[in-house]
Amino acid sequence: MPSGTNTHQLQPDTWVDTYADYLYNYAVSRVSDSEIARDLVQETFLAGLRSAKNFKGTASERTWLVSILKRKVIDHYRKINSKKGKAEVRMQYVSQEDSEGDWLEERAADPVSVKELGAIENEELGQAIQDCIGKLPEKQAKVFTLKTIQGMSTEDVCNELGINPSNLWVMIHRARTSLMGCLDKNWFG
Template structure:
């Protein structure tokens, strides 16, 4: 009886859930902030990988290949959602986050205690700690889906701006505005929940 095991044991789908399931789930959950959806996206990734296993070139690791498939599944999810979701959620979020932060001329209102302040070297040093990343994820989870997705694609995954605009069907101006406001909201959340302690 011929040996039917793959030449590369990593390409055996029977090993994928144990070897990569947790990492893929964490990747998906951070991007969609929904347990059931993250699980579905990982499952779809495994199914797509099984169907496309013959096209795996071996230039990257199996984990990198699976993560790439999952990244595309996340983008497809947000592209579809973006077509049906208005900008009301985004606009309402920004109105809440930016209320009273600016003076009439558009500059920071430094009389408001919520205006971001310069971080001192001791605070910057704390950013290398595990606790900082836990708080960062906590703060990122508070962002609306679309804003979190754009921020993570650009700042965590390193996707180029023009690719984000094409994939999520937004303009470069929308991208810049979303990134700016996401950074501002994250900074405020980190100052309030991490650096103030």
Template sequence: MNSESDPHQWLNEHGDYLYRYAMSRLHNEDLASDMLQETLLAGWKGFDRFAGQSTIRTWLVGILKHKIIDHIRKEIRSRTLNEAVENDPTSAYFNDNGSWSEAPSAWKDNPEDLCQSDQFHSVLETCISKLPEKQQIVFRMRDITGEDTETVCKSCDITSTHLHVLLHRARLALRKCLEWNWFGQGTQS
């Protein structure tokens, strides 16, 4: 048995590499150590299934990748609503239970009449111009020109999930801007 196929030598020969790999993905020393230990244990237990079609290191990295993915999935499933949205810039609009902090104001004007108002269009354009560039693009394509999801995704090279996140954030920002600059003025026409 050469040293490559001797599980007792794996830590010496591959441990540092596997640890650095885990650190680059997890950014946590204790977690990286745990993943390394779980990987070596799984490799040792499953060595009889190693087909030899790759190097031991490549095989161990494959096991490590699966261990990291399983850990991340488990962590995501166990997160609470608060943890999941804590870094979301739109979270200020919602309570801890996911309902509106402050319900959107009811429009006093007829939306069809607003579409005819040059003044409203001017305020809307100003609000849209304040959005981040990617949000501006997807909002204009999807909500103003009426392009379908597939077309917008292909044009912007994004997934449909990313599109929906961008649209959600754009709409919330526009809501706030319009409430402040149009509806909050008391000079609606």
């Protein structure tokens, strides 16, 4: 990893291994459809390649890719909105029979939705874990992801990566120990 310099460089060959899951989690939390999220990540990479010459190297590669993905998410919502025809807002003031009191007050959202706060916190947690996984050596990250996130059995992971179970557990141990340290300050308090 180049450090000590102000300019970052793009390395498209490593994009999928390094950022795909991170971007995918970002997308899933915003479009809540796994296939659309996957397509948005794919489009992000391709758009990144096409506009690579515009990359000035002031932001990190990942920040830059996330900013492209953000626009892809917005475009996605624009597209589905225009498919529906013009945006239409209908308010029915007197449709509900059990309403009482001020209509406006009844239609306002809860000021603090506990559920939403929880969702935001979990999303931050997800990004934090994904960040930490990104700092692991590639093979450890792969083993940890397959085992923990995809929930694969030890046997299947061993077959897929051509390693034996004791290799696997050594890597899991190292990965987990690093992750504990990486998440320590913010999440183990």
